[in-house]
Amino acid sequence: MRHLLNYMITRILLAIPMVFIMVTLIFVVLRVMPGDPVSAMLGGHAPQRVIDARKLALGLDKPITVQYVEYLGQLVRLDLGNSMVFNEKVSTPIIEKLPATIELTVFGLLVSLGLGIPLGAYAARRRRTGRDFGIRLYANVVYCIPVFWMGLLLQLVFGVFLSWFPVSGRTSPRVDVSTFSHTGFYIIDTLRIGSLAAFGDVMWHLVLPAVTLGIVLSGIFVRLTRANMLDVLKSDYILAARARGIPERRVVYNHGLRNALIPIVTMLGLQFALLLAGAILTESTFSWPGMGRLLLERIYLRDYPVIQGVIIVYTLFVSAVSLVVDLLYAVIDPRVKY
């Protein structure tokens, strides 16, 4: 137990240099990029005097190195600063949007695992048959499809032609969001106020974005699961289980799949970063009011502090998930002890 604690503390401390590197990168990239918040706000034809006054007010007149050190100083005090475009603290829009992104990514991940792992395991069991070939084709095709295109396709088919699911937003207009904005997680909030109708509405809106994200990411899990399963199914303990008269289904899905899941869990942590990137595009395709859309909006406005703040939150999110994933190891594999 003490080892576990040490391990967790080490991992949390390791997130600090990671955040530092990300902040530095994004800080430099933003300032190298053409455009700045002042010209984005005032347009190209504002008098130089006005521009200079704005820059002075925002501190953009100082040398970049000074700005950088000042920003780091702020971060050390756990302060993300204020927006350069709107009169708000950076943390305000982030706190508002983060739950939407978490809901989307968690369900997207569930869909991709729910599709990818069973399909991959089944393909391995039916290796070199038509079904295996079909599943592998699926995996390669969805892996190549851009997430926004998949989103548009699903919107068109299930939203427009069939009218089964809504194509944008987190709720219908008739659902009064203000009555349940406590945590920002609509799934939790609607359940807390006990409104099944509102909960259903929220889930109903979640279907297409989560499925879009899930399908695109499932390709990689199909391939990973299939490859690991083929490996595991060659193991001695699989043959030994068959020789004891254990039915094939149980051998494959219980003895085999559980062992094949171990490397998949590792990939899960790594895939999560990809998932967040996919979520940015999915959010804008589905007008999902999350961090991804916030990021895009503020990139157009060159709102440096908010962009930096969002990146920091993304970084922390990814490292938190990979920590959880590593702790999951010990649950799955009795040989792993922290």
Added chain:
Amino acid sequence: MADEQKTILDVQHLSIAYPISIGVVRAVEDVSFTLDDGEALGLVGESGCGKSTLGLSILKLQRPPGRVTAGKIMYRGTDILSMSDKSLLAMRGRSIAMIFQNPLTSLNPLFTVERHFLETIRYHDAAYSREKALAAVQTILAVLGIEKKRLKEYPHQLSGGMRQRIMIGLALIMNPDILIADEPTTSLDVIVEAGFTELLLELRRLYKLSIILITHNLGLVAEIADRIAVMYAGTIMEIATAQEIFDHPLHPYTQGLINCVPNIRVEQKELVTMPGSPPDLVDPPVGCRFAPRCPKVMDICRVKSPSLREHAPAHVAACWLYGKRED
């Protein structure tokens, strides 16, 4: 079962082939032998001679893409090769059980010892209650000399010898008639091997087992087997009682095999080896498969393959040295 010797397993003209990219590997070719009730048969040969494939095929578990191309495996009058999947599952582990070469990797690393046992029992007899099953497990663990607390442990917490004993326990928990042991001592050290040999002999008596012992270890086979079948390049060259094989080997391959074992009582200047290497099984030699390496090769050996014939009481060999030329 008492006086009268009864054949429990009868392998008839079995051939197994593996189609691979460059042709077909004929891993087992026209193999026939019988196993009597309560008997221990040693299946001896070099690595790659098809003895493991043969062992697995008795459970119809030869590794894909291996396929039985001819022959029958009769277990108590039923051909295993034409059994339904359901009967196969019931047969495996309950009628015929098998233990493997590598005890370190033959247990699922994610399952406790107890789970291995309970699972095996559950799939063979759903009527067992958990208590009854655990009682059965404890009985067998006592015989194997394994403490009860090990049940809750995972394979990586156990020593190699312990894992091997648990493998045997798992094989015997449903009280099978036949135990196929495929190189059971290869990965064990000498001390553990000695203990294992004794245990196997004791279990044989206790459970009235018939045993097929697949090995290249002539010492082990001498201690356990009543009869020995010598395999070379996918075919059986000679079958006789263990005594006969060691005292009067007929086939030049058997003679060579026995000569290769260093004898501590006789001063030897150098290690005796057999020149040449086993043939390519994609394109085996015409005639006797041992002919290219045989010190006593004759013209006919390169033309026609000899069949197993009785040359002494209960002693068969496939060799032209002893047979009539006309078939």
